[in-house]
Amino acid sequence: MENKVQKKLDELQSGMVAGEYVYDDIGILVCRQGEILNEALISDLQNSNIENVTILEIIPDAEKEIAVELDPDQIAKDLERFDAALDRSFSPVMHYEEIQRIAVVIKKINRQRYDKLNQSQKD
Numbered sequence: 001m002e003n004k005v006q007k008k009l010d011e012l013q014s015g016m017v018a019g020e021y022v023y024d025d026i027g028i029l030v031c032r033q034g035e036i037l038n039e040a041l042i043s044d045l046q047n048s049n050i051e052n053v054t055i056l057e058i059i060p061d062a063e064k065e066i067a068v069e070l071d072p073d074q075i076a077k078d079l080e081r082f083d084a085a086l087d088r089s090f091s092p093v094m095h096y097e098e099i100q101r102i103a104v105v106i107k108k109i110n111r112q113r114y115d116k117l118n119q120s121q122k123d
Contacts, residue, residue, distance in 0.1 A: 003057045012042050019054035026085050029078045082110055
């Protein structure tokens with residue numbers, strides 16, 4: 001049996017499972033539902049000024065493997081939201097070539113993160 005509970009950031013531990021999608025205050029996806037937390041992800045959540053995260057708890061007598069299917073349409077929407085938020089953030093300085101290159105690299109890294117998550121789910 002599964003139970004969703006709200007946890008404060010200082011209560012999060014590696015190995016916990018996110019119970020919902022987590023977006024920062026400008027709408028950038030920080031953590032996907034079903035993603036297993038690690039120290040780097042917890043640090044990202046702290047740096048994003050997020051106060052609480054919904055955690056999926058497994059009641060011990062009903063433990064089972066958690067499988068969250070990635071929805072390709074949702075991934076495409078998430079990437080579009082990220083790109084739009086990044087473009088809005090950089091718009092005042094986007095006329096500089098260096099900033100344009102940085103934006104391209106950030107978008108590429110974000111897509112690689114989704115690809116890695118998708119690949120780990122297939123394995």
